[in-house]
Amino acid sequence: MSKPKIAFYWAGSCGGCEVAVVDLGEKIYDVVDAFDIVFWPVAIDTKYDDIRNLEDGEIEVCFFNGCIRNEENEEIARLLRQKSKVMIAFGSCSHLGGIPGLGNLSSRDETLDYVYRKTPVFGNEDGTMPCTTCVKDGNTIDLPALRTEVSALDDVVDVDYYIPGCPPPLPVIEGAVAALMSGELPRKGAVLSTEKTVCDECDKEKRKKMVGKARRIYDDDVDTSLCLLEQGIPCMGPATRGGCKAACPSANMPCTGCMGPPPASQEQGSRMVTAITSLIAVENEREATAEEVAEALASLRDPVGFFYMYSLPTSFLKRRYNDE
Amino acid sequence: MTEESFEPKIVGFLCNWCSYAGADLAGTSRTKYKPNVRVIRVMCSGRVDPLFVLKAFEKGADGVLIAGCHPGDCHYMSGNYKTRRRMELMRRMLEQFGINPERLRLEWVSAAEGARFAHVVNDMTEKIRELGPSPINGGATDE
Ligand code: SF4
Ligand code: SF4
Ligand code: FES
Numbered sequence: 001m002s003k004p005k006i007a008f009y010w011a012g013s014c015g016g017c018e019v020a021v022v023d024l025g026e027k028i029y030d031v032v033d034a035f036d037i038v039f040w041p042v043a044i045d046t047k048y049d050d051i052r053n054l055e056d057g058e059i060e061v062c063f064f065n066g067c068i069r070n071e072e073n074e075e076i077a078r079l080l081r082q083k084s085k086v087m088i089a090f091g092s093c094s095h096l097g098g099i100p101g102l103g104n105l106s107s108r109d110e111t112l113d114y115v116y117r118k119t120p121v122f123g124n125e126d127g128t129m130p131c132t133t134c135v136k137d138g139n140t141i142d143l144p145a146l147r148t149e150v151s152a153l154d155d156v157v158d159v160d161y162y163i164p165g166c167p168p169p170l171p172v173i174e175g176a177v178a179a180l181m182s183g184e185l186p187r188k189g190a191v192l193s194t195e196k197t198v199c200d201e202c203d204k205e206k207r208k209k210m211v212g213k214a215r216r217i218y219d220d221d222v223d224t225s226l227c228l229l230e231q232g233i234p235c236m237g238p239a240t241r242g243g244c245k246a247a248c249p250s251a252n253m254p255c256t257g258c259m260g261p262p263p264a265s266q267e268q269g270s271r272m273v274t275a276i277t278s279l280i281a282v283e284n285e286r287e288a289t290a291e292e293v294a295e296a297l298a299s300l301r302d303p304v305g306f307f308y309m310y311s312l313p314t315s316f317l318k319r320r321y322n323d324e
Numbered sequence: 325m326t327e328e329s330f331e332p333k334i335v336g337f338l339c340n341w342c343s344y345a346g347a348d349l350a351g352t353s354r355t356k357y358k359p360n361v362r363v364i365r366v367m368c369s370g371r372v373d374p375l376f377v378l379k380a381f382e383k384g385a386d387g388v389l390i391a392g393c394h395p396g397d398c399h400y401m402s403g404n405y406k407t408r409r410r411m412e413l414m415r416r417m418l419e420q421f422g423i424n425p426e427r428l429r430l431e432w433v434s435a436a437e438g439a440r441f442a443h444v445v446n447d448m449t450e451k452i453r454e455l456g457p458s459p460i461n462g463g464a465t466d467e
Contacts, residue, residue, distance in 0.1 A: 267375070270378055273374040273410055273413050278406065285395075290412070293408055297416070303416060304420040317381065317423075323423045
């Protein structure tokens with residue numbers, strides 16, 4: 001009997017998710033024993049046609065990492081969806097849009113203009129810009145176009161499960177792989193990690209204390225035994241699902257929110273507004289003017305960029321607008 | 325939608341103890357004011373989760389008004405201070421999203437200020453009318 005087939009794919013991603021799979025170490029042999037890897041561009045030599053030639057639903061599970069940034073990402077997502085029984089969004093980019101999702105704060109033209117014309121280290125005297133068709137020696141080559149927006153995987157295809165994280169932490173991957181191999185899977189649409197928040201998993205001492213303004217982690221009087229947020233250091237712990245065992249705060253770095261919103265919350269930014277404004281306030285607020293309140297909060301830099309670092313395309317507002 | 329036919333849709337969250345009573349007073353005093361605010365009564369302005377604001381915009385509101393008790397008067401002591409902090413941060417974030425922060429407004433309206441409530445509603449309606457429809461959901465994008 002032939003083994004069930006699995007596939008791995010990277011769309012708009014950095015490659016970190018691929019490394020996370022390799023981090024399984026010798027456990028990857030269990031996977032190889034149980035499954036036949038039919039497609040994995042980073043590791044084995046397979047072509048898109050190998051996938052096109054399969055029957056619909058012939059792949060048992062597809063692990064799809066990376067966001068949908070260009071037309072090729074979208075085309076292959078649709079193809080793999082058609083050929084796979086179970087489609088898994090692997091990592092923050094396919095789950096929520098990921099860091100590339102912050103690209104939705106700029107238009108496509110602004111992005112191209114910056115990258116190809118304005119980046120100081122990029123020598124492009126002729127002003128060559130990417131195009132979707134090119135003729136070389138009489139042959140026409142078609143290239144995928146950049147989409148106007150970055151999307152998460154479930155914006156273009158139906159997704160069965162999500163493995164969160166940037167990249168997904170090893171225990172989370174192991175748990176998901178074990179669930180898949182045993183066939184004991186939760187309800188469709190589940191995020192395969194814990195229901196707790198990062199704060200629940202963080203062992204820093206919480207004292208429910210307020211501070212006058214936000215600070216940065218490199219300020220020298222940070223007490224690393226205490227909750228970072230309560231010292232005014234923006235930390236996404238309360239607005240983020242756990243499963244990583246609070247990896248970043250444990251190393252005295254604030255959580256940036258890669259595991260996405262916790263189960264009880266629909267999006268990270270609004271949750272974080274509530275959390276952080278419960279902690280940062282001017283003294284003697286009763287007498288304070290609106291300007292003083294604003295000044296205390298102005299110490300918090302780039303709230304959209306920080307609160308939605310991994311989830312902008314799946315947040316309520318999704319992108320930047322033009323409201324003159 | 326043409327300029328003349330645009331009627332701003334504003335979602336108004338009013339706290340039970342002051343602003344909702346203020347709106348009631350405007351009504352019982354038969355004060356005329358614009359019909360553009362859809363009122364949602366909440367127990368305290370502090371009950372307004374920032375998520376409600378985003379959800380209102382996502383569902384097509386052109387503006388969101390939050391009205392609560394004056395500083396020092398919140399029935400729950402500090403709900404309105406929390407609201408002031410939250411909404412200040414929300415307005416900054418709206419700006420980053422390219423949305424005019426004037427679309428989100430926080431006002432203090434006491435139970436005795438029926439006329440003030442009417443003034444706030446009229447003023448906000450006219451300001452939003454000038455801004456035009458919200459760009460979220462089908463509105464102008466930059467491409
Ligand atoms: S806010 Fe950050 S530092 Fe504080 S408990 Fe949560 S995860 Fe830990
Ligand atoms: S602490 Fe936060 S940023 Fe770090 S791995 Fe966990 S969820 Fe991701
Ligand atoms: S009860 Fe009115 S603002 Fe809190």
